[in-house]
Amino acid sequence: MFGWEFPPFNSGGLGVACEGLLRGLTGQGADVAFVLPRTVPVEGGAGRMLFADDGAVENGSVSALTARLLLSPYVSAALYSSLRTKLGAADFAGDLFEEVARYALRAASIARQESFDVIHAHDWLSFPAAIEAKRVSGRPFVAHVHATEYDRTGNMAPDGRIVEIERAGLETADRIIAVSDFTRRKIVEAYGIAADKIDVVHNAIDEPAPAVGRAILDELRAAGKKIVLFVGRLTLQKGPDYFVRAAKIVSRLCPEAMFVVVGAGDMQRRMIDDAAAMGIADKMLFTGFLRDRELARVYRGAHVFVMPSVSEPFGITCLESLVHGVPAVISRQSGVAETVGTCLKADFWDVEDMAAKIVAILRYGALAADMSANGRKESTRFTWEAAAKKCLETYRKAAEKAKEVLMKEV
């Protein structure tokens, strides 16, 4: 299995999903070797971890930092080169595409050494690695799509080079796994892939760790504030600008509302400017990127979670809010909206509707209570075990397809 990031060196849902899936597959008795492009000190991952840089664990901050920033699957090619210059990480490949290519070359030699039945690769950064592995081994290739370039750019100005790598991966793959029907449709429409080549496997959520310490937002709650939470990278795709606009409307109807933004990204500056211009800067709190327990504490302190994504292939943060019993208002332009019942949905551009739904949850205690209890209950439907079973089924189909092709060639 070729990935690109893995907790705790992840910047988003891709790493979380890979970790969960790996655990689910191993639990089903699958023998998985998980390949990452660079050596990172991963702890406690199920399966065998392989690193495509031959190196031992590098000590300290450089590797951690580069893994976190340079190799983020969400970084655009332009940002990658500017970050690289700033960090002066001289031992890293010239640009993101070189890094992807280097990974693919190493993948070929790993594929020659290892023995395996199927290749499973996550998103475009690892597709070239999988294509190489398939070429040298003849094994079937399953492409797992967590996001397309159109999603990451909010359907604006996709990078043509990345789209081409995605297309090559999707066309070469024997089967495709999409994280939602929403994404399956996108693959069919934007990449011209046959719908019957694609299986939908929704992401899952684990039970949250038991509550440790008090919620970070306790003081605010104690002061009678209502906490409206945004969790996600502050990029076009996640719709943080729509969050600010909805916040403006909410604060007019509900003056005690506070808006907490968890995440980092290139749109933070714009959000602050917008909030200031709207006169709600004092109601917005930016926590930066948080993970695990810190993030869990923020969820526990929230009254309502908002996911206003412009184009969200799945939206694992919605499941995180459910599992913490936080009522969610989510964008209809998301994969998770097609499968979760306990939430309110709005079109991302309809900030008035979004605000009205946020206000309803803040205003009607019975609504919040029922959504909280039912959301917790519903979140238990989403297990990595079930997702892994579906992946195994896809592997079986991929192997059959590869065999058919082989027979034809013979």
Add this chain to the structure above:
Amino acid sequence: MPAVCFYFQVHQPYRVKRYSVFDIGADHGYFDDDSDSNRNNRRVIEKVASKCYRPANATLLEMLRRHPEFKVSFSLSGIFLEQLRRFCPDVLASFQELVATGRVELLSETYYHSLASLYDENEFREQVLLHRKLLMELFGVRPAVFRNTELIYSNAIAAMVKRLGFKGMLAEGADHILGWRSPNFVYAPKGTDGLGLLLKNYRLSDDVAFRFSSREWADWPLTAPKFARWIDAVNGNGTNVDLFMDYETFGEHQWAETGIFDFMRALPSEILRHPDNSFATPSEVLAANRPVGEIDVHLPMSWADVERDLSAWRGNRMQDSALETIYRLGSRVRASGDRALLDDWRRLQTSDHFYYMCTKWFADGDVHKYFNPYESPYDAFIHYMNSLQDVTMRTKGGETA
């Protein structure tokens, strides 16, 4: 010996439109959705009229003309009749034509198809009297037998119904209250004298209402001779077989293509083939039979879902909060003396509003999903509560809440 007693429920609520927080204080037209959605009340009733009411009424009229022994009963909610008068007057005329045959009994119910019997006896009484007045005005009849919203029944409700002067009432023939006893007799309520109870034979009723077109059902396809044999089997073991169902069974729940209308057309002669069988209206059944036993119901029951309880309307916090809020408003709404406000408040009492907020379907009823005109029970609650906030403001003469 058994008399087949048909009762059809006919009702359409005034669904609340998407009423947002921004509408509060500015818009009192809670029910005037004019979109292409199932919240558009005119659109819904026109659709159901062409699929069900028109063909079903024509079928019944034809059956009544052909078989002098055939009889049925209806309960038509007040707000259903209001909407017919406004949107489908021809359908109202066809109901009047059916009643004019003298073999179609009309039952009493709350005008607003409400849950008032559970919350406010005065309000309950007023709604029953309003309905009585409407039936007199439209059909020239005064109902003698009562059926409560969703067949909700308890000892206490039976006592209230008796106080309103009715001689009988309908209820669900639920297993948990009948035990080994048969629903095919007249019963009496515990603690109330002089009120006869007709209990729904839910097996035979649901064979028609729910299972008729189900191919997974061992008895599919259901034919009139087969169904008549099941009725015959009651001979010697019952005086009345009460077949109670939603009228929308005919053409809406069971589409015309399933053969439901042909089944009905063929039924009278098949049932009458056995010389001991007959048809009767609820009043006739009560006049002909003495109660054989007593029914004791403390916790209210209904005809809904497998539970036969009230959990479809008040099983979660949203429903409890909505019901608590609307009935708490009663005294203020009355005190306002504002007739339009009183009418809006009562339209918001219709049981369907609370049904749309039901979250049970995670486990059981896709039925709830099918009938829900809102994106989710949570959305149903929001539009409803926002409307109620506006009602609250109106009771204070425009003051903000």
